Amino acid sequence: MSTSVRFASVGVALTVCMASGGALAGYTQAIPVTLEGAAGAPNGAIGGIGAARYSSDPVQDIGCEIYSPAGSTPTALCYATNAAGTTVSCLTTDVNLVATAGRISEATVLNFTFTSNGDCALVMVDNGSSWVH
Amino acid sequence: VSLDAAPGRGPRSRLVALAVGVPCILLGLGGGIVLSRALGTSPSTAVAPVMPTRAAPPESPSVLVVGSSSARLGADDHAALRAMMREELAAERAVAEARADAGRTPTGEDRAEPPLSNEQLKVYDRARAEVDHGLAGGTWTEDDRAQLRASLAILPTETRIEVLRPLVIAQNSGKLHFEGRGPPF
Numbered sequence: 001m002s003t004s005v006r007f008a009s010v011g012v013a014l015t016v017c018m019a020s021g022g023a024l025a026g027y028t029q030a031i032p033v034t035l036e037g038a039a040g041a042p043n044g045a046i047g048g049i050g051a052a053r054y055s056s057d058p059v060q061d062i063g064c065e066i067y068s069p070a071g072s073t074p075t076a077l078c079y080a081t082n083a084a085g086t087t088v089s090c091l092t093t094d095v096n097l098v099a100t101a102g103r104i105s106e107a108t109v110l111n112f113t114f115t116s117n118g119d120c121a122l123v124m125v126d127n128g129s130s131w132v133h
Numbered sequence: 134v135s136l137d138a139a140p141g142r143g144p145r146s147r148l149v150a151l152a153v154g155v156p157c158i159l160l161g162l163g164g165g166i167v168l169s170r171a172l173g174t175s176p177s178t179a180v181a182p183v184m185p186t187r188a189a190p191p192e193s194p195s196v197l198v199v200g201s202s203s204a205r206l207g208a209d210d211h212a213a214l215r216a217m218m219r220e221e222l223a224a225e226r227a228v229a230e231a232r233a234d235a236g237r238t239p240t241g242e243d244r245a246e247p248p249l250s251n252e253q254l255k256v257y258d259r260a261r262a263e264v265d266h267g268l269a270g271g272t273w274t275e276d277d278r279a280q281l282r283a284s285l286a287i288l289p290t291e292t293r294i295e296v297l298r299p300l301v302i303a304q305n306s307g308k309l310h311f312e313g314r315g316p317p318f
Contacts, residue, residue: 040307058314065316072246073290077297079316087311089301089318091294118301 029130031109033060033082042088044113044122045080049106050133057083062110064101064123076101078112078120090114090121097123107132246289253288260284260296268303275313282318 032055033047045062052060064078076098079089090112092098100123104110109131111124249257263281267273285293297318303309304317311317 042305061315063316067285067290067293069286069290075290075293077301077316077318079318081311086307087317088305089316090305091297091301093290093294114301114305116302116305118298118305 027130028133030133031131033062033080035080035082035086035088036113044111045082045088046109046111047080048109048131048133049104050131053106054133055083059083059085064104064110066098066102074098076120076123078110078123080112088114091118092120092123094120100125103127246291249289249292253292256284256287257292257296260288264296264300268299268309271309273300273304273309273311273313273317275315278313278316278318
């Protein structure tokens with residue numbers, strides 16, 4: 001066996017070892033996007049950013065957009081789409097809620113509720129390592 | 134006063150001094166008591182008992198209640214007193230409100246936005262037409278989202294909310310279905 005072949009074999013072995021599941025450890029939990037409230041009349045949603053991103057279906061989605069035009073009040077629009085394809089959303093110009101919405105990351109479980117007028121009543125951002133997938 | 138310190142005086146002169154001085158002292162004390170009673174004060178009431186009171190705020194007038202008073206106010210005096218208290222309270226409230234206003238930072242709700250320009254009015258009308266079209270059809274697509282976003286970009290916050298709100302309400306109540314992926318609006 002030539003030297004180059006030996007090096008190649010060792011490289012392949014190392015690559016296989018590093019790619020195995022043993023390199024990723026730690027507690028994780030997936031929170032799928034779920035609508036809250038009565039059936040047909042949701043008033044909120046919850047879901048993990050990572051769980052939605054890496055869900056087996058190509059539909060789940062959750063997050064918040066923040067508009068911050070110069071000289072104008074920032075606005076946040078939070079939205080969530082569950083696996084069934086139902087989307088809900090809410091709007092807010094509340095400075096505290098907008099600030100909270102701005103703290104979303106891939107390690108976030110987002111929960112928001114809204115009024116019948118479409119205003120966000122709550123924006124909760126839960127950041128933790130277990131939500132990263 | 135030391136009687137012994139007086140030079141050239143004997144025991145007799147001391148007796149004379151005592152005989153004259155002691156009655157004078159007693160007379161003075163007695164006169165003082167009589168005089169103070171005549172003026173309506175007495176040694177026992179000249180210094181009133183001071184009740185322990187809380188430390189008054191720096192800006193409020195310090196009031197010390199010495200004892201019960203038998204004075205009675207007439208109806209006119211009551212009315213005048215009430216008027217004075219109302220004025221004081223109103224003045225203090227005005228000062229407190231002014232201070233609160235000075236210390237408050239403007240929130241999003243407080244900021245007044247200027248009226249829309251002609252260009253913004255045109256964009257607003259177009260955006261409302263897009264929204265009405267989506268609501269009428271019951272569906273909202275990614276193209277609709279892109280078109281509306283372009284319009285919303287130049288609208289101030291209040292107007293943007295006004296445009297978006299009907300879409301959000303319709304979506305949450307199941308009357309508008311988003312057929313795309315990602316944020317609906």
